[in-house]
Amino acid sequence: MKIRYFPDTDTLYIELADRVSSSSEAVSDNLIVDTGVLGKPVGLTLEHYSQIAGTSTTLTLLPITPVLQPA
Numbered sequence: 001m002k003i004r005y006f007p008d009t010d011t012l013y014i015e016l017a018d019r020v021s022s023s024s025e026a027v028s029d030n031l032i033v034d035t036g037v038l039g040k041p042v043g044l045t046l047e048h049y050s051q052i053a054g055t056s057t058t059l060t061l062l063p064i065t066p067v068l069q070p071a
Helices: 055-061
Strands: 003-007 012-016 022-026 033-035 041-047
Touching: none
Parallel strands: none
Antiparallel strands: 003 012, 012 041, 022 033, 033 041
16 A cells, blocks of 8 residues: 655545556545456545645644555
8 A cells, every 4th residue: 555645736645556547436526436447446536635634634644755655
């Protein structure tokens, strides 16, 4: 799993699997789920992240450096 934050668009992307996305579905105004060929989620996009997350979460997690990787 990899987590990336893009400050210029205030977007958080969580890569769940190292597979190519074949489609995307907007679940709500701020949440997009990317799915792979088999229909399983491969990534999540959270738009307007700093507005969604609590202030303490934003200050704790951002910026995320280096990208979190499995142990």
